[in-house]
Amino acid sequence: MSFDVDVTVRRGGRDLHVAFAAGGGVTILFGPSGAGKTSTLDMIAGLLRPAAGHVRVAERTLFDHAAGIDLPPERRRAGYVFQDARLFPHRRVRANLLYGARSDARLAEVAATLDIAPLLGRWPRSLSGGEARRVAIGRALLADPDFLLLDEPLSSLDADRREEATRAIERVRDAAGLPILLVTHDAAEADRLGDRVVRVG
Amino acid sequence: MSFDVDVTVRRGGRDLHVAFAAGGGVTILFGPSGAGKTSTLDMIAGLLRPAAGHVRVAERTLFDHAAGIDLPPERRRAGYVFQDARLFPHRRVRANLLYGARSDARLAEVAATLDIAPLLGRWPRSLSGGEARRVAIGRALLADPDFLLLDEPLSSLDADRREEATRAIERVRDAAGLPILLVTHDAAEADRLGDRVVRVG
């Protein structure tokens, strides 16, 4: 199992319960706005503590309420592309990209794939919406993650950029064989990338 | 002419020039990431000052470099849905929605259309991405604008919500006859809503 998730959390007055188990490749998390997709990713990444349940990714237990296991986020090794970009405003694009990287060996390659090479010297605040999004994708990819959590990573990208970013994600999926959990509202995107779909809400 | 725009601005070391004239209904602003779509909306809304050119909306001159006209944003009466939600974090959803409204007469109707009625008492920070986006749309609609500037308003919405929001926009277009400028990367959305497409970049 790539993802073996069974979590409960209380959000805004009601209980959110999400449970699924999925094999390798790309798993699509699909569901209406407010269903709890982002909350689920947060729980897998270790940013939100479930009230009960467990989170296992690639046979590694990241959280287990019963067993008292709760790895801190930095030891979970998730490559998380947030729904908002969350770039570090005090670091230039280059430093943002390299924040979680062991070395800058793959910087040029990733920057070229995502078409952000000309932006390396810029401050995040001067980026357009789509540019910031691509930098956020690059930052997650460069951190050598064990798995990817992508929260609508392709929204606000035009068709060409979307195609390139999609290919970058496919390459990660195929080459490194990383488990990927992807949130999207776009059926075409889900069809093309997803190996299976999990419905939330 | 609904929109008569001819503006130049310097952004990140290069000059951005956008010029178009469009009749009533919905005009789609289409172009790759970083092309200058958001910058264009900012210039029309009065948040970014063009180096030269003019902005006329529904025969009203909002900006004219040569004539020295530059209306402040509050007198341009734009209903601007930003690419990021930009909700006021210190006001609950209800107060956010009513910020620009003359009265709360239409609050219930708009909230119902956008499916945000249950959220009225919430703080913005507790909203999901799609929820925040819908509140932002509602806030712009309730301000009684003379025209709408929509920067990817439907991204991060699921199909149902997207449908409802689309219908709300169509209703505004048809009933009040407001000129609308819409940025989207989604061809289907452009096809359905747009009366014409302007390419940027």
Added chain:
Amino acid sequence: MEDVAGIVRLSLLVGLVATAAALPVAFALAWVLARWRFPGKVLLDGLVHLPLVVPPVVTGWLLLIAFAPEGPLGSIGDRVLFRWTGAAIAAAVMALPLMVRAMRLSIEGVDRRLEQAARTLGASRWRAYATVTLPLALPGVLAGAMLGFARSLGEFGATITFVSNVPGETQTLPLAIYAALQRPGGEALVWRLAAVSVALSLAALVASEALARRAGRGVHVL
């Protein structure tokens, strides 16, 4: 002489009036310093910081010169010299730099894009300021008010130099404490008065923390 209740009442009066009077001035200064660019800004900034750097005695002395009969503000000197109003002026002047700094820090931290959003929704510059910037800077305003009040409660040097130590008029807690310290064996009274000072400021602190918590419920949104 040891009318502790009277001294406390006077200290509170002076502290509250000083804080209330300095608040709008401090806020205007903080705004100008945070959001405007103009030549001589550093000078204004320096002027605001002055009471912090110059020994309080000198500040008190300058106030005395200003309000003395022949000074530039001599015409209202009678309503100020040796009066609690003068003590409040001294406290306000000494508290001002602390208030400005805290407020300025918060104003600089407010996301200007939120002000822009307010403008597109029809708010004038001033309404946007009052309904967005100001409430979002509230933690700093509260911190500034708290700092200012605490500083006012502790103000000594400028006050005694400017308006002297008149029991019932200008003898606030620090002045009473100082007087007690001057007497061999005055320690017991010093402790009592100091304990009262501390209790007052703790109460103010708790109140301001509670307010700040209420005010800070929002902040940071997508």
Added chain:
Amino acid sequence: MEDVAGIVRLSLLVGLVATAAALPVAFALAWVLARWRFPGKVLLDGLVHLPLVVPPVVTGWLLLIAFAPEGPLGSIGDRVLFRWTGAAIAAAVMALPLMVRAMRLSIEGVDRRLEQAARTLGASRWRAYATVTLPLALPGVLAGAMLGFARSLGEFGATITFVSNVPGETQTLPLAIYAALQRPGGEALVWRLAAVSVALSLAALVASEALARRAGRGVHVL
């Protein structure tokens, strides 16, 4: 007696050492107060504010008691009493509340979701703190350092009570100004010394503004 250069050197030494020593303490306190919840937090907060509320003379006296041979810190009393080190201690204690407030305000303003982003990228709690929270709180740290330094330059009451007014050891600018004020006809020297104080703090202000501008280039991103 009027060795102005020597007085300035000493004041700078005392002010810089006091600020440098108080900085990490203030930052740790600010962090604890901004980010932790624990019983007795208000008490710690009150304790930090104490030197602001209690008259400086009392603070100086408490320091004197603490460092006196029979006091709790008596063992190092000899290295502190009547020495510049003691003046630095007094200045640091008096500056602490101002520094903590400014820093706390800035730390509270840092978006915690950015810290979370850092954690998912493999940063430990401490690394996230050092590489994200701290630099984003830098405006407050700088403002705090600036306030602390200015306050140190102006510190008088606690210093003279604690370590007396020893030329060349503890006679900083404010104490020299006090001495000059005590002499009939000493006004000319008072003006000169006050002008030097003001010039020093203006220079510090300009430096801190420049630093803050450099540090604040980012901030507020989508």
Added chain:
Amino acid sequence: RRGPLVLAAASMQEALTDAADAWRAQGHARPVLSYAASSALARQVMAGARADLFVSADAEWMDAVAAKGLIVAGTRATLARNRLVVVGRVGGPRLGTLRGAALARVLAAGPLAMADPDSVPAGRYGRAALTRLGAWEAVAPRVVRAENVRAALALVERGAAPYGVVYATDARAARGVAIAGYFPATSHVPIVYPVARLSASDEAEGFRRFLLSTRGQAILARRGFARR
């Protein structure tokens, strides 16, 4: 070489600075002089801070230090005396030998600046004198208590108060202020500045003796102090 550390009342600043210069001119190390309020200095001594000589502005603080056994036996002596005066603005009326109701009427016409009569020595002497002259009760409500004599003098200098009660030594050098009248020596206990040695330092003892010598006394007299 550092000289002995002398803690001295702020009001003796100029006189003792002159004396220290003269002492150095004789080939000795110049004493290090720390001027502050007598109360602050006495507390420092009583806390155990190490100094060599203490000059207090009144007997009470010296008594307090002595009671703690911190004075070297046999070294306490009266260093100088002072007089109490009423000051007014230059060109103002002379008070002559006013006493009782007449004095009260003049002084109570406006704020009367003096050092705190409850705590600062000069203020205590002033209250005693005014009481003896039968004017205290009437003027007490108009008294403004300054931090020290110099601050009281500044209030008169600036016109904030028409009259002030200060030491003759302070009144002498002030600009814009003139002595309006002297208090009779019998109206208060003698104003004395006691000196005492606190350590075994020979240099301190030398300086102490120098201060008490004819030479030293002459230097103090030049600054307006009466001889002991």
